[in-house]
Amino acid sequence: MPELSLREALNEALSEEMERDEDIFVMGEEVAEYNGAYKVTKGMLDRFGPERMIDSPISEAGFAGLGVGAAMAGLRPVIEMMTWNFAVQAFDQIINHAAKMLYMSGGQFNVPMVIRGPNGAARGLGAQHSQCLEHMLTNCPGLKIISTVIPADAKGLMKSAIRDNNPVLFLESEMLYGFKGEVPEGEHIIPIGKGDIKREGTDVTVISWNKALLQTLDAAASLAAEDGINVEVIDPRTLMPLDEELIFESVRKTNRLVVVEEGWGVSSFGCYITDRVTTECFDDLDAPPARVSNLFVPMPFNVTLEKEVLPTESRIKEAVKKVLYKD
Numbered sequence: 001m002p003e004l005s006l007r008e009a010l011n012e013a014l015s016e017e018m019e020r021d022e023d024i025f026v027m028g029e030e031v032a033e034y035n036g037a038y039k040v041t042k043g044m045l046d047r048f049g050p051e052r053m054i055d056s057p058i059s060e061a062g063f064a065g066l067g068v069g070a071a072m073a074g075l076r077p078v079i080e081m082m083t084w085n086f087a088v089q090a091f092d093q094i095i096n097h098a099a100k101m102l103y104m105s106g107g108q109f110n111v112p113m114v115i116r117g118p119n120g121a122a123r124g125l126g127a128q129h130s131q132c133l134e135h136m137l138t139n140c141p142g143l144k145i146i147s148t149v150i151p152a153d154a155k156g157l158m159k160s161a162i163r164d165n166n167p168v169l170f171l172e173s174e175m176l177y178g179f180k181g182e183v184p185e186g187e188h189i190i191p192i193g194k195g196d197i198k199r200e201g202t203d204v205t206v207i208s209w210n211k212a213l214l215q216t217l218d219a220a221a222s223l224a225a226e227d228g229i230n231v232e233v234i235d236p237r238t239l240m241p242l243d244e245e246l247i248f249e250s251v252r253k254t255n256r257l258v259v260v261e262e263g264w265g266v267s268s269f270g271c272y273i274t275d276r277v278t279t280e281c282f283d284d285l286d287a288p289p290a291r292v293s294n295l296f297v298p299m300p301f302n303v304t305l306e307k308e309v310l311p312t313e314s315r316i317k318e319a320v321k322k323v324l325y326k327d
Contacts, residue, residue, distance in 0.1 A: 001152075001182040006172065007040045009151035009183045010116075013158035014041065014078065016186075018048055021076060024162060025052040027063050028080030028117075037082045038118065038177045064090035064115065068097045071113040076162060081117035084171060085129050091136075098167040099142030110165040114158070118174035119147065120211055120262045121310060127298035130306070132210075132263030137169055138240050138272070144192055145240040147171040147210045151181040153237055156190030164192060173211045195243035197250070201232035204320050205250040207273055208260040209236050212292075212311050216260050219316035231320060239269060244276055251281045256323040257289040260316055265293030290319040 004012065018024045026032075026041060032053040035042040045053040056063040060081060067077040081087045087094065098111050121130035137145055144166055146157050154172070161168035198213065199220050208216040213235050220231035232250050236242055251257050257277050259270040274289045295309045321327045 001184055003180050004151050004183040005178050005180050006149055006151050006154055007177040009155040010040045010158055013155040017159055017162045024076045026078045027054040027056050029056055029058055029082050031080050060086050060089040061093055064093040067113050068093055068111055071111045072109045077113045079115045084117050084119040084133050085131050095140050099140050111167045112165045114161045114168045114170055116170035119171035120173060121299055122174040124301055124303045126301040130299035134239055135263060135268045138269050144168040146238050148237050149173045149176040149179055149210055152183045155183050156188045159189055160192050176211060193238050193241040193243055195234055195236045195246040198235050199233040201230040203230045203254055204256040204323055205232050205254045206258045207234045212260045212262045215313050216316055219313045223317055223320055248280055251277055252284045255284055255286040258319045258323060260292045260311055262311060263294055264296050265291055266296055268293060287323040290323050292316050292319050
């Protein structure tokens with residue numbers, strides 16, 4: 001299999017789907033002439049033309065709303081947010097219209113659209129540009145939500161997202177568009193709602209996604225080498241719907257749980273996972289679950305302070321040892 005970066009895997013998925021279905025178009029700020037702010041749509045204007053690769057004004061609410069209307073009319077838009085931080089401007093369209101239209105129309109209107117872009121902190125971008133928004137978005141019924149940075153997963157899930165008849169939010173990472181991995185060529189589909197075991201283990205289950213997943217895998221490797229601790233790492237890949245059975249099965253094997261997420265820990269998606277596990281697997285747990293998340297402060301602009309706020313490998317290792325009573 002060829003090795004592709006995250007941006008190349010997303011580009012391949014988008015291009016293959018646009019070749020397959022003429023109803024698909026891409027819209028967003030700088031997606032066409034500039035090849036995308038992070039070059040995810042590089043070369044696609046030349047390939048598909050300006051009627052299907054559309055540069056929008058700087059108006060997230062405007063082009064998100066246009067996407068909702070186009071989807072209701074039978075097209076399949078892919079809307080790029082330069083960052084999910086800017087998508088806050090479009091929450092009315094996403095939450096009040098895209099998510100609710102099928103229900104409020106009594107099943108008359110599907111909204112088959114994808115909204116994608118980077119989520120979370122980059123490096124030194126300050127509090128207004130460094131947020132993880134999944135804790136808000138997963139709280140709204142009617143939305144499917146994918147969060148991944150693994151190139152093969154990104155390709156397979158993007159193709160599934162575009163083919164889905166519901167609004168799908170695709171959360172990426174600004175810092176990891178260059179992250180590489182092997183990606184199957186051609187038709188590669190991963191079902192929405194199917195998680196993945198990224199590292200098998202027997203001592204503790206650690207659940208993580210997106211950028212924090214790579215830190216978790218590094219921490220797991222370090223714990224194995226230094227302390228002989230065998231960590232099982234699960235990547236949900238899809239936050240909504242969540243592959244709960246995969247998580248429950250793992251916790252029933254290891255009897256311990258740690259959830260690692262970038263983003264604030266108050267009312268977070270990690271809280272939801274912990275709640276589901278303690279409800280369904282209470283008798284299987286040998287220790288209270290632990291969580292690792294951002295410190296509950298606005299993200300500092302200073303890069304050194306930013307590192308103090310975000311989850312770190314050392315904090316992940318401490319949480320694992322805590323649930324094993326080795327701290």
